[in-house]
Amino acid sequence: MNKTEKTIHEILKGLKDDSTILVGGFGLCGIPEVAIEAICRSGAKNLTVVSNNCGVDDWGLGLLLANKQIKKMISSYVGENKIFEQQLLSGQLEVELTPQGTLAERIRAGGAGIPAFYTATGVGTPVAEGKPVKVYEGKDYIEERAIVGDFTFVKAWKADKLGNLVYRKTARNFNPIMATAGKITIAEVEEIVEVGELNPDEIHTPAVFVQHVILGDSSKKRIEKRTTRTEGVAG
Secondary structure, eight states: OOOEESOSTTGGGGOOTTOEEEEOOBTTBTOOHHHHHHHHHHTOOSEEEEOSSOOBTTBTTHHHHHTTOEEEEEESOOOSOHHHHHHHHTTSSEEEEOOHHHHHHHHHHHHHTOOEEEESTTTTSGGGTTOOEEEETTEEEEEEEOOOEEEEEEEEEEEETTOOEEOOGGGGTTHHHHHHSEEEEEEEEEEEEOTTOSOGGGOSBOGGGOSEEEEOOTTOOOOSOOOOOOTTOOO
16 A cells, blocks of 8 residues: 655645644654644644644744644643743643653553553652552552544654655654554655665564655754854863
8 A cells, every 4th residue: 555645735634623643753853844834734723732842933843832723732841942931821821741751651552552551750749640649569650641642743764655664863752652652643754765675674663553654855954952162162
Protein backbone atom coordinates (compact mmCIF):
# COMPACT_ATOMS: atom_id res chain seq x y z
CA MET A 1 0.00 0.00 0.00
CA ASN A 2 1.41 3.37 -1.01
CA LYS A 3 0.80 5.75 1.92
CA THR A 4 2.34 8.86 0.37
CA GLU A 5 0.09 11.88 -0.06
CA LYS A 6 0.65 14.93 -2.26
CA THR A 7 -0.77 17.31 0.35
CA ILE A 8 -1.90 17.13 3.96
CA HIS A 9 -5.15 19.05 3.44
CA GLU A 10 -7.39 16.08 2.64
CA ILE A 11 -6.06 14.23 5.69
CA LEU A 12 -6.82 17.17 7.98
CA LYS A 13 -10.48 17.22 7.01
CA GLY A 14 -10.87 14.66 9.78
CA LEU A 15 -9.36 17.00 12.36
CA LYS A 16 -12.25 18.38 14.37
CA ASP A 17 -12.59 20.87 17.20
CA ASP A 18 -11.74 19.39 20.62
CA SER A 19 -9.40 16.77 19.12
CA THR A 20 -6.32 15.52 20.95
CA ILE A 21 -3.17 15.69 18.86
CA LEU A 22 0.34 14.41 19.59
CA VAL A 23 3.22 16.33 18.05
CA GLY A 24 6.78 15.01 17.96
CA GLY A 25 9.86 17.09 18.48
CA PHE A 26 12.02 18.57 21.21
CA GLY A 27 12.28 22.34 21.19
CA LEU A 28 12.42 23.06 17.47
CA CYS A 29 14.33 19.87 16.68
CA GLY A 30 12.39 17.24 14.76
CA ILE A 31 9.08 19.09 14.63
CA PRO A 32 6.64 18.61 11.71
CA GLU A 33 6.66 22.21 10.47
CA VAL A 34 4.52 21.72 7.37
CA ALA A 35 1.88 19.80 9.33
CA ILE A 36 1.72 22.49 12.03
CA GLU A 37 1.21 25.21 9.43
CA ALA A 38 -1.56 23.12 7.86
CA ILE A 39 -3.26 22.71 11.25
CA CYS A 40 -3.19 26.51 11.58
CA ARG A 41 -4.98 26.85 8.26
CA SER A 42 -7.48 24.13 9.15
CA GLY A 43 -9.10 26.35 11.77
CA ALA A 44 -9.62 23.47 14.23
CA LYS A 45 -10.08 24.89 17.74
CA ASN A 46 -10.08 23.82 21.39
CA LEU A 47 -7.31 21.35 20.70
CA THR A 48 -5.53 19.36 23.38
CA VAL A 49 -1.90 19.21 22.28
CA VAL A 50 0.61 16.73 23.69
CA SER A 51 4.21 17.70 23.05
CA ASN A 52 7.40 18.14 25.04
CA ASN A 53 7.03 21.93 24.74
CA CYS A 54 5.19 24.47 22.62
CA GLY A 55 7.69 25.90 20.17
CA VAL A 56 8.55 29.60 20.16
CA ASP A 57 6.39 32.66 19.59
CA ASP A 58 6.52 32.60 15.80
CA TRP A 59 7.35 29.01 14.93
CA GLY A 60 6.31 25.45 15.62
CA LEU A 61 3.37 24.96 17.96
CA GLY A 62 3.70 28.61 18.95
CA LEU A 63 1.78 29.35 15.75
CA LEU A 64 -1.23 27.44 17.09
CA LEU A 65 -1.02 29.33 20.37
CA ALA A 66 -0.92 32.66 18.55
CA ASN A 67 -3.97 31.53 16.57
CA LYS A 68 -5.73 30.56 19.83
CA GLN A 69 -6.40 27.03 18.63
CA ILE A 70 -5.02 25.26 21.70
CA LYS A 71 -7.25 24.73 24.73
CA LYS A 72 -4.89 22.54 26.73
CA MET A 73 -1.19 21.65 26.62
CA ILE A 74 0.19 18.45 28.11
CA SER A 75 3.93 19.04 28.18
CA SER A 76 7.04 18.98 30.31
CA TYR A 77 8.56 22.37 29.50
CA VAL A 78 7.20 25.89 29.05
CA GLY A 79 10.37 27.15 27.34
CA GLU A 80 10.98 30.41 25.53
CA ASN A 81 7.41 31.16 24.54
CA LYS A 82 5.94 34.47 25.72
CA ILE A 83 2.51 33.73 24.28
CA PHE A 84 2.45 30.46 26.25
CA GLU A 85 3.20 32.39 29.45
CA GLN A 86 0.60 35.09 28.74
CA GLN A 87 -2.18 32.63 27.95
CA LEU A 88 -1.35 30.50 30.98
CA LEU A 89 -1.34 33.45 33.41
CA SER A 90 -4.54 34.89 31.93
CA GLY A 91 -6.39 31.58 32.22
CA GLN A 92 -6.87 31.17 28.45
CA LEU A 93 -4.71 28.05 28.36
CA GLU A 94 -4.93 24.94 30.54
CA VAL A 95 -1.53 23.36 31.14
CA GLU A 96 -0.79 19.90 32.51
CA LEU A 97 2.92 19.93 33.31
CA THR A 98 4.31 16.39 33.36
CA PRO A 99 7.85 15.24 34.20
CA GLN A 100 9.60 14.51 30.93
CA GLY A 101 10.25 10.82 31.58
CA THR A 102 6.67 10.35 32.75
CA LEU A 103 5.35 12.10 29.65
CA ALA A 104 7.41 9.80 27.43
CA GLU A 105 6.16 6.73 29.30
CA ARG A 106 2.52 7.87 29.14
CA ILE A 107 2.83 8.12 25.38
CA ARG A 108 4.70 4.82 25.10
CA ALA A 109 2.02 3.14 27.23
CA GLY A 110 -0.70 4.53 24.98
CA GLY A 111 1.00 3.02 21.96
CA ALA A 112 1.41 -0.32 23.74
CA GLY A 113 -2.22 -0.54 24.84
CA ILE A 114 -1.37 -0.13 28.54
CA PRO A 115 -4.06 2.06 30.16
CA ALA A 116 -2.03 3.24 33.16
CA PHE A 117 1.10 2.60 35.21
CA TYR A 118 2.61 3.56 38.56
CA THR A 119 5.72 5.67 39.08
CA ALA A 120 7.57 7.21 42.02
CA THR A 121 8.28 10.36 40.03
CA GLY A 122 6.30 13.26 41.43
CA VAL A 123 5.29 11.65 44.72
CA GLY A 124 4.90 14.33 47.38
CA THR A 125 4.74 17.16 44.83
CA PRO A 126 1.89 18.98 43.03
CA VAL A 127 2.32 16.41 40.22
CA ALA A 128 0.69 13.82 42.50
CA GLU A 129 -2.38 15.88 43.40
CA GLY A 130 -5.64 14.01 42.70
CA LYS A 131 -3.93 10.85 41.47
CA PRO A 132 -4.36 7.38 43.00
CA VAL A 133 -1.44 6.20 45.14
CA LYS A 134 -0.33 2.62 45.77
CA VAL A 135 2.37 1.27 48.04
CA TYR A 136 4.86 -1.26 46.71
CA GLU A 137 7.50 -2.62 49.06
CA GLY A 138 6.92 0.25 51.43
CA LYS A 139 7.24 2.98 48.81
CA ASP A 140 4.53 5.27 47.40
CA TYR A 141 3.82 5.31 43.67
CA ILE A 142 1.33 7.49 41.80
CA GLU A 143 -0.88 6.37 38.94
CA GLU A 144 -0.28 7.96 35.54
CA ARG A 145 -2.73 7.47 32.69
CA ALA A 146 -1.66 6.56 29.18
CA ILE A 147 -2.05 9.05 26.33
CA VAL A 148 -3.55 8.29 22.92
CA GLY A 149 -4.10 10.94 20.27
CA ASP A 150 -6.84 11.30 17.68
CA PHE A 151 -4.01 12.40 15.39
CA THR A 152 -0.24 12.15 15.73
CA PHE A 153 2.16 14.26 13.68
CA VAL A 154 5.81 13.21 13.55
CA LYS A 155 8.89 14.32 11.63
CA ALA A 156 11.26 11.75 10.12
CA TRP A 157 14.31 11.89 7.88
CA LYS A 158 13.29 9.19 5.40
CA ALA A 159 10.25 7.07 4.68
CA ASP A 160 9.52 4.43 2.12
CA LYS A 161 6.17 4.37 0.38
CA LEU A 162 4.81 1.83 2.86
CA GLY A 163 5.43 4.25 5.74
CA ASN A 164 8.53 2.75 7.37
CA LEU A 165 10.41 5.63 9.04
CA VAL A 166 14.02 6.50 9.81
CA TYR A 167 14.86 9.46 12.06
CA ARG A 168 18.17 11.30 12.02
CA LYS A 169 20.21 11.91 15.18
CA THR A 170 18.56 14.13 17.85
CA ALA A 171 15.45 14.62 15.69
CA ARG A 172 14.57 11.10 16.84
CA ASN A 173 13.60 12.42 20.34
CA PHE A 174 9.85 11.94 21.04
CA ASN A 175 8.93 11.00 17.47
CA PRO A 176 9.17 7.17 17.58
CA ILE A 177 6.96 6.70 20.64
CA MET A 178 4.45 9.30 19.47
CA ALA A 179 4.13 7.54 16.12
CA THR A 180 2.75 4.49 17.94
CA ALA A 181 0.18 6.37 20.04
CA GLY A 182 -2.04 8.00 17.44
CA LYS A 183 -5.27 6.65 16.02
CA ILE A 184 -4.11 8.31 12.79
CA THR A 185 -0.38 8.98 12.42
CA ILE A 186 0.93 11.37 9.77
CA ALA A 187 4.66 11.34 9.10
CA GLU A 188 6.27 14.41 7.56
CA VAL A 189 9.59 13.42 5.99
CA GLU A 190 12.53 14.96 4.16
CA GLU A 191 12.81 12.17 1.60
CA ILE A 192 10.55 9.39 0.30
CA VAL A 193 12.22 6.31 -1.18
CA GLU A 194 11.01 3.14 -2.84
CA VAL A 195 10.08 0.07 -0.83
CA GLY A 196 13.20 -1.99 -0.18
CA GLU A 197 15.64 0.93 -0.17
CA LEU A 198 15.66 1.26 3.62
CA ASN A 199 17.83 -1.13 5.59
CA PRO A 200 15.39 -3.11 7.78
CA ASP A 201 17.84 -2.96 10.69
CA GLU A 202 17.80 0.86 10.58
CA ILE A 203 14.01 1.38 10.59
CA HIS A 204 12.90 3.12 13.78
CA THR A 205 9.13 3.15 13.21
CA PRO A 206 7.54 0.23 11.33
CA ALA A 207 4.93 1.08 8.70
CA VAL A 208 2.14 -0.57 10.70
CA PHE A 209 2.00 2.54 12.92
CA VAL A 210 1.83 5.06 10.05
CA GLN A 211 -1.28 5.85 8.00
CA HIS A 212 -0.01 8.75 5.85
CA VAL A 213 3.34 10.09 4.63
CA ILE A 214 3.85 13.63 3.33
CA LEU A 215 6.94 15.32 1.97
CA GLY A 216 8.09 18.21 4.14
CA ASP A 217 10.34 21.17 3.46
CA SER A 218 13.89 20.29 4.48
CA SER A 219 14.97 23.94 4.19
CA LYS A 220 12.89 24.95 7.21
CA LYS A 221 15.20 24.18 10.10
CA ARG A 222 15.38 26.66 12.93
CA ILE A 223 16.96 26.65 16.36
CA GLU A 224 15.64 28.22 19.56
CA LYS A 225 18.87 30.01 20.49
CA ARG A 226 22.09 30.76 18.70
CA THR A 227 25.13 31.46 20.84
CA THR A 228 28.42 32.74 19.46
CA ARG A 229 31.74 33.87 20.84
CA THR A 230 34.31 36.33 19.61
CA GLU A 231 37.24 34.53 18.01
CA GLY A 232 40.20 34.26 20.35
CA VAL A 233 38.32 35.14 23.57
CA ALA A 234 39.36 32.82 26.36
CA GLY A 235 37.14 31.21 28.97
